[in-house]
Amino acid sequence: MAGTNSEKPLLAEGPAIILVHPQLGENIGMVARAMANFGLAELRLVSPRDGWPSEKARAAASRADHVIDGAKVYDTTREAVADLQFVYATTARDRDGFKEVRAPGVAADTLRARFRAGQPVGILFGRERTGLTNDEIALADEIVTFPVNPAFASLNLAQAVLLMSYEWMRSGLESLDAVPFQAPEQPPATKTHLHGLFDHIEEALDARGYFRPPEKKPKLVENLRAMLTRPGFSLTEIQVIRGVISSLDRFTRDAPRGSLAAHETVRRKPNEAAPHDE
Amino acid sequence: MAGTNSEKPLLAEGPAIILVHPQLGENIGMVARAMANFGLAELRLVSPRDGWPSEKARAAASRADHVIDGAKVYDTTREAVADLQFVYATTARDRDGFKEVRAPGVAADTLRARFRAGQPVGILFGRERTGLTNDEIALADEIVTFPVNPAFASLNLAQAVLLMSYEWMRSGLESLDAVPFQAPEQPPATKTHLHGLFDHIEEALDARGYFRPPEKKPKLVENLRAMLTRPGFSLTEIQVIRGVISSLDRFTRDAPRGSLAAHETVRRKPNEAAPHDE
Structure with missing residues (x-):
């Protein structure tokens, strides 16, 4: 035909x-x-x-x-x-x-x-x-x-x-790397945010006596900061990590978030003396 | 499993x-x-x-x-x-x-x-x-x-x-142009072979009065040679074309190859007088 x-x-x-x-x-x-x-x-x-x-x-x-x-x-x-x-x-x-x-x-x-x-x-x-x-x-x-x-x-x-x-x-593609969709851009956070993460983690660890013996603290801090710098964390990721640190820092297995004991605990700031110590 | x-x-x-x-x-x-x-x-x-x-x-x-x-x-x-x-x-x-x-x-x-x-x-x-x-x-x-x-x-x-x-x-290919097989290489023939083709065609055409009027012959030859040069014919291709020209030149519809008349004809070279003209 x-x-x-x-x-x-x-x-x-x-x-x-x-x-x-x-x-x-x-x-x-x-x-x-x-x-x-x-x-x-x-x-x-x-x-x-x-x-x-x-x-x-x-x-x-x-x-x-x-x-x-x-x-x-x-x-x-x-x-x-x-x-x-x-x-x-x-x-x-x-x-x-x-x-x-x-x-x-x-x-x-x-x-x-x-x-x-x-x-x-x-x-x-x-x-x-x-x-x-x-x-x-x-x-x-x-x-x-x-x-x-x-x-x-x-x-x-x-x-x-x-x-x-x-x-x-x-x-016909302008670029062979082109894809039809992409994850949201995750540029690295500013150094202010990264340094805020350093301070947060280091303070929480210091409060627990992590950096021992004291003369090793500079090297331990250096290693920790290197490990946190290499991935180029975005602001969102840093916020997630800080949430994880806060949770580990402020709650315990015996006093989880939402429990009465946790309620008592979180009213204190880190390093603040517990109420019964006042 | x-x-x-x-x-x-x-x-x-x-x-x-x-x-x-x-x-x-x-x-x-x-x-x-x-x-x-x-x-x-x-x-x-x-x-x-x-x-x-x-x-x-x-x-x-x-x-x-x-x-x-x-x-x-x-x-x-x-x-x-x-x-x-x-x-x-x-x-x-x-x-x-x-x-x-x-x-x-x-x-x-x-x-x-x-x-x-x-x-x-x-x-x-x-x-x-x-x-x-x-x-x-x-x-x-x-x-x-x-x-x-x-x-x-x-x-x-x-x-x-x-x-x-x-x-x-x-x-994994070394070259994205790579193919598993290829036609035999067909490099352009030498100029000697190309010029042999020019001579062959031009002689056969000249014998038939193709280049008329005579003052136009240089331009007609130039165009013909340009057309035969552009494709970059290989030696094999030039041999094929020369076979075509020879067949057109030496045989006729009335005296095809293999016929008795053709046999008579091909004993003469081009431009040679036919036997009955001797």
Whole structure:
């Protein structure tokens, strides 16, 4: 059914994904889902074995209905690439011939540059078990292949499309370190806050006779401060640590927070004499 | 069944892939296959819903039996990460908390550096629909997430493992342009061969009166040579082109190669008078 849907405008999200003689509707559906995950939408099918439309494809697409609905069907691979200006063929194994073989990242960068220059581009994927024939590869400009484990090289169709779609999304990121969300910024607290933590801990420990013998106190303080400085604690973290110190300092197992005994205890400041000592 | 297979040595290929409460055996099998594609082999399962071993997992693994056979089962996520020194949690959505969120390539580089330094490392993947709980994420050092299309962000379990496994393989490549095979090198031919092509074509065309009017010949030759120079033809390609020119030059539709007429014709050199003209 060449020409089906030919009235639809070319979707502009990226390269056309062209499946040559795909066999199972499920695989076409998983391809559509993988495309949608990474923002691709233009799916072309060259005479799918089990016909089209396919309810199995729609079910496996997990709501990537816009890709399924927009799919165009062609009789031949030649027709499916006719309007494109640059085409990659994917293949898992070496072929005779003189076409350049590219890594996925390089291929995605090439596609991105040509796409930005207004050239319609596409990527050919072969049938499930046997891939593309040499005649089909001859329709492409270059070859793209994946750096798979040579001992276990078979990627399935949806996985191959997923990796190329992922590389396409990656090629459009301003930074490869970019993530869609991030933990709240946790810049280190000011030294005033850090030194407040030092004072708090050191006072609480000193009150307990921690720094003994006295001549070792400078070295023990130095080590303690080094340990508290290295992580670059944020203000929030310092507040958490000070809460922990306060809890350890002001309450005991026998007089936990909220108990009557604790109530009596916390009315005193640290180092203050207990009421019965007054 | 914590401790099952605990007598097996740690496989040294890369990070442990840890599936937390996976539901379907098929998904575990597809994970094993994705791992094998990119050279990973150490699979850990935290109380898989449908038990272990799983024939469905083995079938879906498409011969990645070494991964299935080596899988270890744990009762809790805490036990599954106990021997590791650095752990990533994968998540598709923002979480409360202060853990660093990394892009997959950055996470893979970090894992690779730590792995090379001898640290056992791992990556946590959550249950199929709901991912990891906050308690499970708390067991990890950092978070990794994928730059997916926000409008269609759900990656399935095997796809998520595939992408991280791919990034792991990628992080170990000396060059990101590296490909496992390449077309034979096709360096440009020497200028001697290029000029031989010029002479051949120009002579054949001249004999046919192509360069007319004569005063335009220098410009026509210049254009022809520019067109033949730009592609940087290899010696093999020049030989192919010269074969094409020879065929067009020496045979005709009426006297094709192999015909008696052609036999008569080719005994003459170009520009030589035909026998009946002698």
